[in-house]
Amino acid sequence: MIKGVLFDMDGVLIDAKDWHYEALNDALRLFGMPIDRDAHLATFDGLPTRKKLQTLSKSRGLPMRLHEFLNTIKQNRTVEIATERCRPVFQHRFALQQLRSRGMKIAVCSNSVRQSVELMMKLSGLDPMLDMIVSNEDVSKPKPDPEMYQTAMAHLSLQPAETLILEDNDHGIAAARASGAHVMVVGGPEDVHYQAIAQRIVEIEAAPVTA
Numbered sequence: 001m002i003k004g005v006l007f008d009m010d011g012v013l014i015d016a017k018d019w020h021y022e023a024l025n026d027a028l029r030l031f032g033m034p035i036d037r038d039a040h041l042a043t044f045d046g047l048p049t050r051k052k053l054q055t056l057s058k059s060r061g062l063p064m065r066l067h068e069f070l071n072t073i074k075q076n077r078t079v080e081i082a083t084e085r086c087r088p089v090f091q092h093r094f095a096l097q098q099l100r101s102r103g104m105k106i107a108v109c110s111n112s113v114r115q116s117v118e119l120m121m122k123l124s125g126l127d128p129m130l131d132m133i134v135s136n137e138d139v140s141k142p143k144p145d146p147e148m149y150q151t152a153m154a155h156l157s158l159q160p161a162e163t164l165i166l167e168d169n170d171h172g173i174a175a176a177r178a179s180g181a182h183v184m185v186v187g188g189p190e191d192v193h194y195q196a197i198a199q200r201i202v203e204i205e206a207a208p209v210t211a
């Protein structure tokens with residue numbers, strides 16, 4: 001029986017891939033080091049900003065002493081962009097409402113900083129349907145480590161076998177699989193609707209128990 005559904009945020013509940021790319025690039029451009037969109041999607045998507053900056057220092061010699069400043073600018077730009085563009089999406093609100101009405105626990109587990117997750121959940125009208133938010137500031141290791149999902153399951157008293165995780169990219173999918181929970185891989189926020197989630201739950205519950 002599935003008793004809880006855990007959602008990644010970016011690329012699952014919020015169409016924020018470009019927002020993070022633009023925000024980081026606005027910061028990097030100040031130092032003449034913008035990155036192109038394909039490189040961002042291929043290498044950086046889904047990673048915390050601090051990890052992205054570490055990678056840029058290794059691969060392109062971005063001075064480490066700029067990390068703190070770049071991170072602050074990036075986070076401020078993310079807030080500005082999200083405030084401009086983040087709006088409620090009916091299919092997502094409906095999906096979470098339906099899952100809640102079935103008694104399921106719901107959490108968002110995101111590699112973003114807490115301020116961004118809280119802001120985007122509020123602007124998208126999803127925050128009243130959430131039992132919990134786990135941000136990268138609430139764990140010692142971000143995704144692809146499973147700690148975020150393990151934290152949510154422990155807090156919500158969910159076993160991995162009772163949990164479904166929705167994820168969209170490699171780092172997140174690796175984290176979800178390593179947590180031992182069931183995984184639903186989506187191509188983007190447009191794939192996240194109640195019927196699809198309910199169908200996945202039917203499949204899981206119909207499968208023979210192998211453990």
Ligand SMILES: [Mg+2]
Pocket residue numbers: 008009010011012046167168169172
């Ligand atoms: Mg994602």
